[in-house]
Amino acid sequence: MLDTQESPLSRIITTALPAHGHVSPLLAIAADLAARGHEVVFLGGSRFAETVERAGVRFAALPAEIDWDDRDLDAAFPGRAELAPGPERIAFDVRHVFLDPVPHQYRALLALLAEFPADAVITDAFIQGMLPLALARPRAERPALIGIGITPSMLPSVDTAPFGLALPPLAGEEGRIRNRSLQEEVDRRAEPLQRYAEKVFAEAGVRLPEGPRGLAQVTVPDAYLQLTVPGFEYPRSDAPASYRMIGALPGNVGEEQPLPAWWDEVTGERPVVVVTQGTLANDDLDQLVAPTVRALADRDVLVVAATARPDGPEALTGLLGGRLPENVRATGYVPFDRLLPHTDVLVSNGGYGGVQTALRYGVPLVVAGASEDKPEVAARVQWAGVGLDLRTGRPEPETVGRAVDQVLAEGRFRERARTLGAEFAAYRPFDTIAELVESL
Structure with missing residues (x-):
């Protein structure tokens, strides 16, 4: 040998x-x-x-x-x-x-x-x-x-x-x-x-x-x-x-990310909604992250805004008038392979890797993407029955809120996402x- x-x-x-x-x-x-x-x-x-x-x-x-x-x-x-x-x-x-x-x-x-x-x-x-x-x-x-x-x-x-x-x-x-x-x-x-x-x-x-x-x-x-x-x-x-x-494939290699100070909250009783614009189309957080935060500010959910940029929390706070809602935790980078097992819905602009990572953990999605290949990813999310395609890259807060409510309320999305998660695991x-x- x-x-x-x-x-x-x-x-x-x-x-x-x-x-x-x-x-x-x-x-x-x-x-x-x-x-x-x-x-x-x-x-x-x-x-x-x-x-x-x-x-x-x-x-x-x-x-x-x-x-x-x-x-x-x-x-x-x-x-x-x-x-x-x-x-x-x-x-x-x-x-x-x-x-x-x-x-x-x-x-x-x-x-x-x-x-x-x-x-x-x-x-x-x-x-x-x-x-x-x-x-x-x-x-x-x-x-x-x-x-x-x-x-x-x-x-x-x-x-x-x-x-x-x-x-x-x-x-x-x-x-x-x-x-x-x-x-x-x-x-x-x-x-x-x-x-x-x-x-x-x-x-x-x-x-x-x-x-x-x-x-x-x-x-x-x-x-x-x-x-x-x-x-x-x-x-x-x-x-x-x-x-x-x-x-x-599993998550990022060679990029160890520390857990944020509020990490214990993601294992609490409130549903966890994660929103991200990924690592490429994240220069304008007012496209999806800010509308999602505005939409869910009064909901009984924990919102994790994963901005994927070092100045992201500060930039998001500025877009929201200098203060984040009580139920929002903003972060630059977060280990998704550790966060997604505790996530109830991922709101995403349709990054292929991030969407499939969510599905590996059986997490249903709300997707709003308009650039690169993101509309194709969003279309597959709806076709596969694992979430909703908002068919825009810049949705109104009310649109995001209704979609998140629907995905949380209708078990078919979670059930289908878990079925796909089992397929990935094979x-x-x-x-x-x-x-x-x-x-x-």
Whole structure:
């Protein structure tokens, strides 16, 4: 038997966009593989270097040209701030956040492989600069490439509406006709972006396969692992064999968070409602956190406002006229894996990881999200029966209050969330990934 203390099982590169919500799942995978005896290097944004190293993983920085700070995307990408959330901003992000870095990402990977000849590369699916590795070389001449789906699946299908429309499946032939018509329209509108993508990949020396980019993200890697369960993802009868759902990962790695002084209150008799805007779209707490606090100020509930920013409690207090309601506890960061077992409802703007973490603990949701992939997450929450989709990113307090009351009062949401929690518990994503790495 191989002595893993003297010789690593495999050499593995993991990589993610330099954004907290992308780094967290890939770092969790890297840390688990390192603990199993593999030699792992994490290629990522420089601001995460200490977190990566605390997790017991070697760090390598992305090139400076693409090492932006996700805490201020508008500063990193001039012109973005002028675009309202919606189609125009999405098109901007596709061009400049996801596509422009492709040649730089690919060159960084090749440079790292030259001094660290890895057996496998495990990548956040949004690092599209890893795709040329498989497009340029036959399998025998390169590492195995494994894509990780950290957002709702964008895989096109005859059974689903195009990603971005936030439409749940429609059964039968009627649904397929609808989906086909919508896909044709989306493809027509996306033609300029498709040509742009082809140009960018040509600069990396490869030809992008025919079809939507969402298809290439799944079919080009040797394996594509979606971090969810079938109960929270639309069925696709035409999904390729490389596409697998493997469950959700546990919380953040390398980021120990102390418990707040009021922690004992979350185990009290009052229902606990947690509200958060996640780690990306949290610059304006008046979108969801403040309206939720206003809505629940007179309710017999404990409201935990998890702002996910160090100045969050102060900023929220300012929005509320300088004083928090008696039943509100505001915090910058809180260990969600310890808070959610005591939570009765999570009010969220639809971060994929946070929503699924709630479901792992059987917590029903109220979701209000308008940016990035959040409308798609919210649509899945309602489709799965685990909560309500408010279909806006900036709800009125009365709307939030009614939704929270409904979720608390109607046991069907909690029951369905617990059923989904049991489904998540049946999966062993770390074991699945490790077994796949070893088989490839």
